[in-house]
Amino acid sequence: MMYYRPIVQHGETRPEGAVPLAGRSSLWFSDVELLSRDGPPRLMPAGLIPEEVRHRLSFRRAAIAGLDMTQPQVMGILNVTPDSFSDGGRHAGAEVACAAALRMVEEGASIIDVGGESTRPGADFIPEEEEIARTVPAIEAISAASSVAISIDTRKAQVAVETLEAGAGLINDVSGFTFDAALAPVAAQAGVPVCVMHAQGDPATMQADPSYDNVLLDVYDFLAQQVDRLEAIGVLRDRIVVDPGIGFGKTMEHNLTLLRGLSLFHGLGCPILLGVSRKGFIGKIGGAAQADQRAPGSIAVGLAGLAQGVQILRVHDVAETVQAVRLWQAVR
Template sequence: MDRPQIMGILNVTPDSFSDGGDHVGPARGLAHARIMVDAGASLIDVGGESTRPGAVEVPPEAEIARTAPVIAAISNVLDVPISIDTRKAVVAKTALDEGAFLVNDVSGFTHDSELAPLCARRQVPICVMHAQGEPGTMQASPHYDNVLLDIYDFLAAQVSMLCELGIERNQILIDPGIGFGKTISHNLALLRRISLFHSLGCPILLGASRKGFIGRIGNAPVAADRAPGSVAIAIEAIAQGVQVVRVHDVAETRQALQIWQAVTMDEHYGA
């Protein structure tokens, strides 16, 4: 965590907002993971349930069937830490058994009461994210008294709860949850002051890649066309000290990060 890390997104769902169906199955999942690792990803985040606005919950059996074979395939071939993106304890347990290293819960450990104790027993790193409401309804009318402080307070409470269960603070990442029950103004306020969350004493993970507000601001209705805006956000977050950026476009993000490091820190290689 002393250097920025790129987490590559591997959706193995048929209905993800950006690349639904493109990487379903062990062979295609492994192939895309290999591409992302070669491009500079130092973690791979595997998800089997779309949590885009309006999405419906996936039964755990289906989520396991999508994620477990892909995680097994990656862990058997590539030397890269794997994250399981799930809200469910049974899905996380299977993923950890197959070689996952980290549990990334978009509900902030509020959806399944068994998930946090499982992670504590297994002593695995976790990411706790803020979301207002469920994916199916979260964008209906999000409201905050103060978006920064409300989310800060939620994350502080969840980190405290997780530490009480026996998870070390340095094993907890926090994510303000861009796009999860937030308007464009909420998202921009969080990105403008994301450095605030460093005072929680945990590494920060940011997942804003290709999200809808980038398309609306940048006039890019097709998700795959939002790489430039996604990279701009990633570099701004890294400039504020964010340790992990979760992205679809690994090669583009890595190139931008290398140039930013060369300009700001005189760190450059092969030149």
């Protein structure tokens, strides 16, 4: 099997035959990196790749939860948990959570991702009743106070059912819809967009010596399989977002390999979400032991992702990220 990673470029001056990336007027490619499991990578002109592949790489992505996928979108992280790695316990209670969400909206977040179960390395499983009790009041409060799009970060079908009724409009599953077989049918029946993330193993054990044959291609194949599965169940492809799952069952080198090859995932024909905010590898490389000191490194990696055509950045530091994105766009 061959894989096609567009070599993403920007600028108004472009060669004849350049192809727009995911319908973006500002990003394009004229060559692709041809990858396989059997030989070394090589470059190929975009005009020589199969028509179906070129279409997947180039067509304009549909809006997700009302958000324009031709522009970078910032997703604010709102953990209503006592034990998340960076902000556990800070947003407990509907009133506090709502105030934090409204602050992120004011800072420029276009979607709020509400999570009631920590998925940090080593995190314990949380019963769905407890997860519902944490998330539903927060989502109800945010929905009553703002029209901002809300995502529910959950692996569990019943949590999704309750939070969709409370006002969530997107299901973000860190297990890539492998944990609870009932979750994908819930999404299909509700007609809501979903985010499919790759993770190797459960949060409790995922960082115990993760290994891959080829991390970039293995993650791509997993996401391709899950997107096809969701389509078969009834979730439209134009309502699916993919996330390579940086930090979820990956070593630092795995993370860096995925980040270097991010544009490969445009071949799935779905918007790409990148979640690197405050993660451990940023602290190791950047020399920031405390998670809340990792905004500069998180932003640097996020902007590198935008340069490869990523559509959504999932972040803790909304104001700083939004400012950086605006300047990045202005300069380019």
